[in-house]
Amino acid sequence: MDEGTKGKKTIFxxxxxxxxxxxxxxxxxxxxxDIIEVQLPxxxxxxxxxxxxxxxxxxxxxxxxxxxxxxxxxNMDLNExxxxxxxxxxxxxxxxxxxxxxxxxxxxxxxxxQQHAKPLAQSGGVQGRTAQRASSAEAGxxxxxxxxxxxxx
Numbered sequence: 001m002d003e004g005t006k007g008k009k010t011i012f013x014x015x016x017x018x019x020x021x022x023x024x025x026x027x028x029x030x031x032x033x034d035i036i037e038v039q040l041p042x043x044x045x046x047x048x049x050x051x052x053x054x055x056x057x058x059x060x061x062x063x064x065x066x067x068x069x070x071x072x073x074x075n076m077d078l079n080e081x082x083x084x085x086x087x088x089x090x091x092x093x094x095x096x097x098x099x100x101x102x103x104x105x106x107x108x109x110x111x112x113x114q115q116h117a118k119p120l121a122q123s124g125g126v127q128g129r130t131a132q133r134a135s136s137a138e139a140g141x142x143x144x145x146x147x148x149x150x151x152x153x
Contacts, residue, residue, distance in 0.1 A: 008066040008069065008090070009036075009062055009063045009064070009065065009066050009068075009069050010060055010061065010062045010063075010069065010090075010091040011029075011060070011061050011063070011069050011072055011073055011088055011089065011090060011091055012058060012059075012060060012087075012088070012089055012090070012091040012092070013025065013029075013058060013059045013060070013061060013076070013086055013087070013088050014057065014058045014086065014087040014088075015057065015058070015084050015085055015086050015087050016055070016057055016058060016059060016081065016084060016086065017081070017082050017083065017084045018054065018055075019082060020055075020059075020081065020082060021040065021055075022038045022040050022059075024081075024082070025038050025040065025059050025061060026038050028076070028081060029061050029072050029076065032063070032068050032069075032071040032072040032075060032076075033063045033064060033065060033067070033068020033069070033071060033072070034063065034064040034065075034068065035061055035062070035063060035064075036062045036063065036064055037060075037061070037062040038059060038060070038061050038062075039059060039060040039061075039062075040055045040059045041055060041056045041058070041059075041060075042054065042055055042056070043055060043056045060091055069090070072088065073088050073089055073090065076088045077089065
């Protein structure tokens with residue numbers, strides 16, 4: 001399935017209560033068209049209550065056609081479901097917060113280091129300043145060695 005058309009068929013439903021499950025969502029949104037999938041993302045589990053299922057307060061419904069999805073948006077946005085006002089709109093693709101390599105700092109990749117990192121002597125760090133002082137001291141000594149010859153003339 002083309003990702004562009006899938007996005008037009010999927011709707012976001014926000015503001016759902018804790019007592020709502022996938023069945024309730026299905027029952028309330030089925031009149032607008034053929035539903036392919038209902039997703040109710042789970043909330044992080046509570047270790048003290050492992051049998052309790054909680055969702056994050058929103059759901060996604062994927063319809064078989066974009067027209068059905070638009071009908072559901074038009075009819076259910078700002079309507080009430082079990083005492084809560086729903087916000088229904090077109091689902092947007094999820095933005096990735098993590099870099100493609102996972103949870104790694106960008107400077108851990110060799111490509112980034114080769115492109116952006118300076119050699120240690122040029123970096124301005126402690127070792128760089130020490131190397132700079134040493135090279136400037138040598139340059140000063142060489143200049144002092146050359147000055148007497150220049151004055152003799």
